Amino acid sequence: MPSNNPTSVSATVGDRLRFQRGSGLRGIAKALIMPGVLVAFAVYLLVGIxxxxxxxxxxxxxxxxxxxxxxxxxxxxxxxxAVGAVRGALVTPTADEEQTGDRAVRVDWRSFAWVAGSFLVFAFVLGILGWIVAAALLFAGIARGFGQRRMLFALLVGLTISSLSYIAFDMGLGLSLPSGILGWSF
Structure with a gap:
């Protein structure tokens, strides 16, 4: 079943995709949103460091x-x-490039919101819910953003992965991760 999400495998396998380009300053501004988000997160990390x-x-x-x-x-x-975004917004495709059969796609803002929102929720609830529960919710939210419809399945996979990583870090490496509401210690 094809997906409406351009980032999903079923939408991209065998197709050449190109993002729809805006023109002028508006196109450049839209293209610089993701680099801006990355810089903001990097600055946040740098301040923390x-x-x-x-x-x-x-x-x-x-x-x-x-x-x-x-x-x-x-x-x-x-x-x-940023360099790619500015170059892509300033360069107009030639007639040959238009006829190559590339499919124009747009940013799926609903998927972006699921992924970005999942990270925000994870950051706020990590101390309260603990690593296992918060990371499982993060996994399920990102899976939903990439087109997964079976949320219970995604949550169970997330719980498995977060539990294994908790065991590996806490018991294997001796690095403590927040246990939150579960509050147990091994």
Whole structure:
């Protein structure tokens, strides 16, 4: 069954997709939304890294290392996306490019809202619900954003993955994740 979601596999397999381009400043502004979101999240991470209290005896790589890599990657991807967005908005397709059979797609804002909203909810409820429940809800929300209709199935898969990652981090690596309302300790 074909999906209306242009990001789903059934919509993209075998097709060449191109985003519909706006013209002028409005097209550039729309194309720069995602790079702007990435920069905002990277700045948020950077502020957290800078204001983080790190014990003097923390060894390398330390608690700031991996968030720093993620922030640098987000800045890099935002730059690449911004350059591509500006180039794509300024360059008009030739007649040959128009006739290649590429299917024009638009951003599915409902899917975007599910994914972005899931991350926001996860950030706010992690301390209350704990890792297992919050990560399961995050997984189910993102799965819904990518076209999954069976929410109970997505939630069960999310619970399985979040439980396994909790066990791996807490018991295997000795790094504690928030337990929240479950409140148990092993």
């Amino acid at each position: 800078v204001t983080m209290r790190v014990p003097a005896n923390a060894a390398f790589p330390g608690p700031q290392f991996f968030p720093g890599i993620i922030a640098a990657g987000l800045f890099l991807f935002a730059g690449i996306l």
